[in-house]
Amino acid sequence: MSAFDLPWLVADIGGTNARFGLVTSPGARPSHVAVLAGAEYDTLPEAVAAYLAEHAGGVRPGAACLAVAGPVEGDRYTLTNSAWSGSASDLGLPYAVLLNDFEALAVSLPHLEPGDLASLGGPEPAHGVKAVLGPGTGLGVAGLVPADGGWTPVPGEGGHVTVPVFDDREREIVRALRAGGLDHVVAEHVLSGPGLVRLHRALAEVNGVNPPSLSVSDIVARLDDSLCAETVEVFCGMLGSFAGNVALTLGARGGVYLGGGVLPRIVERVRTSDFRARFADNPDMAGYLSAIATTLIVAPQPALTGAAAWLAQRAARELGSARERIELHPMRRELS
Template sequence: MNAFDLPWLVADIGGTNARFGLVTSPGARPSHVAVLAGADHATLPEAVAAYLTQHAGGVRPGAACLALAGPVEGDRYALTNSAWSGSASDLGLPYTMLLNDFEALAVSLPRLESADLASLGGPEPAHGVKAVLGPGTGLGVAGLVPTDGGWTPVSGEGGHVTVPVRDDREREIVRVLRAGGLDHVVAEHVLSGPGLVVLHRALAEVNGVDAPRLSSADIVARLDDSLCAETVEVFCGMLGSFAGNVALTLGARGGVYLGGGVLPRIVERVRTSDFRARFTDNPDMSGYLSAIATTLIVATQPALTGAAAWLAQRAAGEWPPSDGRVNELSPLRERPLRRELS
């Protein structure tokens, strides 16, 4: 089998779930999509083998692109919120490309349709640098930069910056978390699925009330409960400040997009929250931020779309990687390098 023989395997590997799909023709959206629980498999190669056997008819892909929730170094990966780590070569496929999961999400942005998006305020998204961030098992951040003829994704670990606080209540939350053992409270500690749980417990202590231990799903499902509602309110406000910081850092005049598994469940609550006001609340750069669109990605598996777009570009020979993030068993490196996405 040669590299880029169809079908291709695409995956979005998070700290909790591993999502897989097959691409049967360039430009097609992934099919045979299945979600596997990470806890059911000791390693990523085991999860891949289970997917191919149980959900893809035992096919052997010619190429794969895996989007992983953690930093990628060369052909090696180590998930931030999972014990899975290893090398692309462990999968034994002719061509395997590794991406950070939010890097793949960034690549998907030009491919998303209007039905995949929901406005959270501001003007229509414009051409220019775009940012994507989102709370899930962790807090991911990436950028997408326009280049001649295409786009270049930029990955990072922005979820680990110091948590943004604006008022006394938020300062009290951070005080409680530090007293509980978190010497350095970062954004991901509160702006993620597990972070909702942390916020709920911290607010109960700040307010001096007893509260049951709830999951993040329970919290967003119980917005008639005053403490749950306050938790989501604080969450959305702090997320707005964080998103504004990301926009300023990347110069994201082309729009800030929000993904992850938490926000699509509370779209209307985010819209009516302080998210947008906190996004633009900067004494020096309010006008700059007010001109930036904030948009929620509501597509079901956008990172798989990004991974598929990445492979389609490489199959066309327009951007063979030379940065070590690929396990490549066929001679494709002679083609000229062009870092761009169509």
């Protein structure tokens, strides 16, 4: 088997779950999708081997693209919210490449269909630089830039910028978080799944109440509870300010897209929250921000779509280069 022989393995490796799929033809959406709990495996290669054996009929892929929730340096990865680290070469495949998970999500944007998206306000998305961000186990951020008739993803670690605060209540929340042991409160500390739980506890302290410890699922399911409702409202407002900051930083006139595992559970709550108002609430740049679409990605596994698109683009480029080399060196082809 050689590089880019089908099928291809695609993966979205988060701090909690590892999602896998197979691509059986270029341009096809991933099939044989399975979600494995990361805690059940000591290493990423073990999880890959389990997926291929138990969910993919034991096939050996010719190529793989793995989107990982953490910084990528060449063929090495370290997950931000998991103990997994290593090299793509550990997989033993003919070709394996790593992307940051939100880099893969950015690549997916041109390939998503209308049913994969839900508007959170603003005009229709325009052509131009796009931003994608979202709360899951962590808070991911990336950009997508038009280039040479296609698109180039721009990964980053924007979830680790200092937390945005808007009013006295949010300043009190940050003080409570610092008093609880977070010397430097970053956006991910509140704008993530674990952050929602942390925000609930901090708001309880600010309000002088002693509620039970709740999970993310508990909080979003108990919106008739005043503290849970306030937690989600503050979460959405701070997320709006953060998204506006990302839009300004990247010049994302092509739209801001939100992904991650938290928001699809509370779509209508986000729409009726202060998210959009906070997004555009900048005295100097309100007109600029108001003209930018904000859109929620509701597709079930969009990072797998992005990884598949990235492999298809790379395979086409590699095959095109091979054909060009043959055309430039016809004698070499005849002699071989």
